[in-house]
Amino acid sequence: MKSKLEVLTDDERFGTEAIDCETGIMINKYNDVVTYLFMEYEGYFEVYLSIQDDENEAPYRDILAEGIAATLEEAKSIAFKNLNEMAYSNIN
Numbered sequence: 001m002k003s004k005l006e007v008l009t010d011d012e013r014f015g016t017e018a019i020d021c022e023t024g025i026m027i028n029k030y031n032d033v034v035t036y037l038f039m040e041y042e043g044y045f046e047v048y049l050s051i052q053d054d055e056n057e058a059p060y061r062d063i064l065a066e067g068i069a070a071t072l073e074e075a076k077s078i079a080f081k082n083l084n085e086m087a088y089s090n091i092n
Contacts, residue, residue, distance in 0.1 A: 004064035005050035047079040
């Protein structure tokens with residue numbers, strides 16, 4: 001099963017006007033693997049963060065958070081806030 005991030009990037013129109021991008025994975029403070037995509041456009045940045053659990057282990061999550069802002073740091077901050085609200089709002 002494709003993650004929401006993979007589905008997004010399958011769209012042939014997605015990111016066509018980006019002037020730079022960076023992709024990778026990281027481990028967050030909750031020990032979840034987070035896939036990231038940072039895209040730079042003329043005048044703004046888009047950040048996508050994805051958590052996709054192994055579909056054979058409950059609870060299964062497929063979360064895609066987005067942040068858009070004038071700077072990369074602002075866009076990352078927005079995306080991480082959105083991801084944390086979606087994935088961890090029920091944790092203290």
